[in-house]
Amino acid sequence: AGGLGLNFVGANVxxxxxxxxxxxxxxxxxxxxxxxxxxKDVKVFRLISLGTVEELMYLRQVYKQQLHCVVVGSENAKRYFEAVQGSKEHQGELFGIHNLFKLRTQGSCLTKDILEREGRVEAGVMTATTWLKEETPLCSSEK
Incomplete structure (x- = not known):
């Protein structure tokens, strides 16, 4: 409800x-x-599952924020995505139609890789053992 115009008087999570x-x-x-x-510090928890629409939307948010930093902010902003605009086979698509709806079932989690590069991941945050009491990491391809 915080994004809907409500001001909270006692929230810190x-x-x-x-x-x-x-x-x-x-x-x-x-x-x-x-x-x-x-x-008190404000703690933010973002719940994202690997290979879901929510992960794609979050990656688009990261891309838009990075683009904002390049246009408005510093000249040496970090680049997390490779553009496909120069490729004739992609015909100017922003992310490539195949990448847009492709589920990442194997390999590493792109969201985790980006956050680790940026230094925003603390130890143990990205593992399911912290929250779900399971032994499989969130971004693992093992089932």
Missing amino acids: VILFDPTWNPANDLQAIDRAYRIGQC
């Missing part, structure tokens, strides 16, 4: 489980949980 295509909505929900004079 934000759980994002339903991403939107616009990264500003999630950022607004996080900002509304932080209040002036607040002593």
